[in-house]
């Protein structure tokens with residue numbers, strides 16, 4: 239059973255950062271940021287290197303404690319919850335750096351990720367269901383080191399789905415992929431979103447962002463610089479000047 243949380247509040251957002259900041263000594267990596275990720279949305283964070291995107295992900299997952307402000311998930315304050323408790327509440331993440339076990343098979347990797355959430359009798363079906371969703375069922379007995387970069391990334395997305403998240407954070411999900419794998423990843427993310435998973439992702443590749451994002455938040459020097467649809471962001475001259483014009 240999911241843990242009951244204190245401090246209820248009312249909002250339509252699934253995830254909310256309220257006046258959140260993270261300071262490293264004198265460096266304001268994230269500074270007075272307010273972000274609302276609506277239920278069912280496909281929301282992207284963009285911004286120059288060092289803008290604070292990864293720091294936001296780490297605060298949402300409980301790796302960093304905010305210096306200021308609060309983080310709400312499903313209208314409940316999760317700011318002080320441990321990482322594992324946030325996962326139990328329905329938040330999951332796929333980091334950019336691969337976290338798969340290369341010497342093991344796809345199935346064994348999935349089993350490691352899923353076994354803490356499912357009884358032995360349910361495990362196999364759940365793993366096969368996720369592999370099917372990712373289009374990697376035919377690779378289930380393959381050693382992970384033999385997979386392509388893209389296939390390893392999809393496996394990792396699969397591992398992050400093992401906890402049945404309502405919100406999935408993806409850090410540059412198509413980084414290092416060629417055009418075909420990038421297209422497949424865009425399709426996969428759309429499919430997960432259509433299945434009801436709210437997605438917040440970080441990306442630098444505007445072509446990829448354009449394929450899938452419905453809302454974009456632009457960060458700059460730790461602050462929210464602009465927010466809107468892809469069209470609104472692309473036609474914002476200030477955003478072009480600080481970021482898009484340089485990419």
Ligand SMILES: Nc1ncnc2c1ncn2[C@@H]1O[C@H](COP(=O)(O)OP(=O)(O)OP(=O)(O)O)[C@@H](O)[C@H]1O
Nearest residue numbers: 262265266267285286287288289290291292293294
């Ligand atoms: N643990 C830390 N200690 C000190 N400074 C940090 C730490 N983590 C991040 N920073 C600094 O905070 C700022 C924001 O970093 P962050 O990694 O969040 O940016 P980013 O937008 O994700 O950048 P990139 O696109 O390059 O990944 C940077 O100046 C970075 O050097």
